[in-house]
Amino acid sequence: MKVYRRKTREVIRRFRARRLSFPGCISALDSALADLIPRLTGDQIAPLRALMLANNEIVMKEMERRGSVVSIESGIHGSQDEDSKWPAAMVRKRWRPWFAANVKCL
Numbered sequence: 658m659k660v661y662r663r664k665t666r667e668v669i670r671r672f673r674a675r676r677l678s679f680p681g682c683i684s685a686l687d688s689a690l691a692d693l694i695p696r697l698t699g700d701q702i703a704p705l706r707a708l709m710l711a712n713n714e715i716v717m718k719e720m721e722r723r724g725s726v727v728s729i730e731s732g733i734h735g736s737q738d739e740d741s742k743w744p745a746a747m748v749r750k751r752w753r754p755w756f757a758a759n760v761k762c763l
Contacts, residue, residue: 658701664689665712673719682716 665686672682690709697705 658693658704661689661693661705662708664692665708669712669715672716679716679720686712686716 668677668682668685668689671677672679677685686709693705
């Protein structure tokens with residue numbers, strides 16, 4: 658669990674520093690999770706879920722901070738940098754349920 662925490666902190670640090678794109682960040686977080694799952698014990702599931710949700714919240718806030726907000730009602734895109742090809746509203750709509758569904762499956 659400590660290795661997973663360290664890996665995800667590094668991924669998020671790189672994402673915040675714009676050295677990693679949003680899809681690259683999600684991919685790296687998924688990879689870190691895939692490395693952990695074979696060694697996961699039952700008592701680690703709850704702390705893992707909390708950590709994953711916290712990481713997800715940090716990534717979503719960073720996407721919002723970058724100004725990649727889309728008005729769902731109007732469908733008008735805000736400014737986007739080259740790192741964030743996906744608007745934050747779409748990210749919130751699609752990735753949060755994905756995280757929740759996959760965490761519950763553990």
